[in-house]
Structures are given as C-alpha cells and as structure tokens.
Amino acid sequence: MTNNPILIHEKQRFPKWLLLLLFLPAIVSAVVVWRYVETGEEPASLVGLGVAFLVGLFMSFITLESSLTTKDISVRFFPFVYKTKVFSFKEIDSVDVITYKPILEYGGWGLRRGKTGLAYNVSGKQGVLITFKEAKKLFWGSHKTLLIGTQKPDAWREALKSTGQ
Numbered sequence: 001m002t003n004n005p006i007l008i009h010e011k012q013r014f015p016k017w018l019l020l021l022l023f024l025p026a027i028v029s030a031v032v033v034w035r036y037v038e039t040g041e042e043p044a045s046l047v048g049l050g051v052a053f054l055v056g057l058f059m060s061f062i063t064l065e066s067s068l069t070t071k072d073i074s075v076r077f078f079p080f081v082y083k084t085k086v087f088s089f090k091e092i093d094s095v096d097v098i099t100y101k102p103i104l105e106y107g108g109w110g111l112r113r114g115k116t117g118l119a120y121n122v123s124g125k126q127g128v129l130i131t132f133k134e135a136k137k138l139f140w141g142s143h144k145t146l147l148i149g150t151q152k153p154d155a156w157r158e159a160l161k162s163t164g165q
Helices: 016-039 047-061 102-106 153-163
Strands: 006-012 063-069 072-078 085-088 092-099 110-113 118-121 126-137 142-149
Touching: 006 153, 063 142, 063 153, 072 142, 085 126, 092 153, 102 110, 102 118
Parallel strands: 118 142
Antiparallel strands: 006 063, 063 072, 072 085, 092 126, 110 118, 126 142
16 A cells, blocks of 8 residues: 555455355254264265355455555455555556446456456446556456456545546
C-alpha cells in the first residue's frame, strides 16, 4: 500500500452460505465415523468427505482486499496473490465499475481467467475493471485487464470520480 489517503478499502470473503455448504460433508463424515464407532459397520469412503472438508477449510481463508487512493489501486487475493499488487494511475488506461456475468465471462468466482483478462472475485456480479496501457504480469501470465469483484460498486464510482478517473 502507499502513503496516499485511502478513498475506499474493501475486504471480502466467500459467502458464509457457500462455506457452510462445503462444510456439510464434514458434518456428515463425523456422523458416519460416530456410527462406525458405535456399530462397527464399515463406513463409506471418507476420502471424498475429507477432501470436501479441506476445500471448505481452504476457502474460509481466502480474502480479497482492494483499495483506491488518489494515485493508485491496490489488490491482494490471499493466498493466491500473497503480496499486495499496486497499480499506479500512470500505468492504467481506464477504470470502470461494471456489471458482468461471472460464469459466462470468467467461468465463475475465485481467481479466474476470462477471454479479456484475469478476475479476482468472491461473489456477486459487480466489479472494478482495470484496463492497463500495457499488459501486466499477473498471476497467470500477462494481461491487459484485471477485474476486481466488489460489493460496494456505488462507493467505488464515487471514489473514482474524486480521482478524475
């Protein structure tokens, strides 16, 4: 991050209902193990249930943070993008708050590659689309655009207006 005043900062995680859905197999596996202990019956494969639990646990740690200052935009998509990436307005051609189709344009949510560039998103269909003057090295290769999902599109629009973008 920079020493410039922060106009907007947003921290997002995957929705709780999705995490609960992923942890449901863990609950089922606990019941299966308990039944095995009580009755001695061989449990069904716990490998799949264990994998679902681990995926849910991993997803609970994923965090998307984005900020806008008067001079730059920063983003961190932990644990995929461990170090915060800072993009100066000098290297940005345009920034737009858009409505997009996550599944059709990027194949869903998370760290995704679409036809036009890379996306970091955890839910919803609103995003901040950054178009760079030159392709930037991002997580998967070099890209001309980066979409950052947002739950605060109106706040981003207002903050971007104050930067002249």
